[in-house]
Amino acid sequence: MYVCLEGIDGSGKSTHTAMIEKWLKKCGIxxxxxxxxxxxxxxxxxxxxLQDPGATDENFQRTLALLFAADRxxxxxxxxxxxxxxxxxVSDRCFYSSMVYQDGPEWIGEINKFARKPDVTLLLDLDPETAMTRCKGSDSFEDLKFLSRTRTRYLELAEKEGFFIVNADNGINKVHDDIKHVLAPKLGMCI
Incomplete structure (x- = not known):
């Protein structure tokens, strides 16, 4: 099974992929x-x-889209x-990130045609203002306007693709429990 966590910076993807790994290993998986x-x-x-101050520029994002496709x-x-x-x-991001961060979903789909869709995608949804607070002092390149646009695109894509949406503002333990409630039945596990 291929599970992906998506969301804007600061939503907890890295934290929760590590927590999922620890939980599954504890269960013998x-x-x-x-x-x-x-x-x-x-x-x-x-x-x-991504450290470049112009990383949110449209042309810069196109270049990043091509590089992400190659990396995938x-x-x-x-x-x-x-x-x-x-x-x-268990993945921290997949090609869905390019679908929302970079413009041109048809083009993004074409350059990522060799990328496999995850079996389960969880969107860790978070208000952009909270995300900015969480990212303060990190190497995040986004600004509030960019994050807001990206979150809107994530929510639209989630509806279209059938992502499971998890409220990432509920505190780390509640978010982890919500994730486990989605994944456990898919893996034939009890919580």
């Missing part, structure tokens, strides 16, 4: 945790570029390998 961008050469280039192509083989070994793949 093998896990392969991944994140985007990856730690490949392409992923490291993306991380470096590398990642797809690793996901397939992990699943063939019986591991649950």
């Amino acid at each position: 093998q896990v392969f945790r991944i994140f985007e961008p990856t730690d490949s050469k392409v992923g490291r280039l993306i991380r470096e570029m 192509t590398i990642l797809m083989e690793k996901i397939a390998q992990a699943e063939s070994e019986g591991r649950v793949v």
Whole structure:
């Protein structure tokens, strides 16, 4: 099974992918945790570029979209390998991020045509003002207007694609419990 957590910066994706991994391992389930961008050469280039003050610029975002698509192509083989070994793949982001962060969903879909859709996608939904507070002092490049637009796009995509929406403002333990309530039945587990 391939599970992905999506959401704007500050929504808790990294925290909760780690918590899911710990929970599943405690239950005896093998896990392969991944994140985007990856730690490949392409992923490291993306991380470096995200530090640029102009990272939210439309042309810059197009370049990032192409790099993310390349990084995902590398990642797809690793996901397939992990699943063939019986591991649950838990991802901090997937190609859905490009669908909401970069313009042109048809183009984004085309350049990501080799990226596999997750079996389960959870959107950690958070108010952009709260996200900005959580990201203060980090290397997040977004501003409030950009995050607001991105959140709106996430909510639209969630409705279209059938994501599970989790209120990421409920506190870390409540959010984790909400995630477990979505995933446990999909994995044939009790909570």
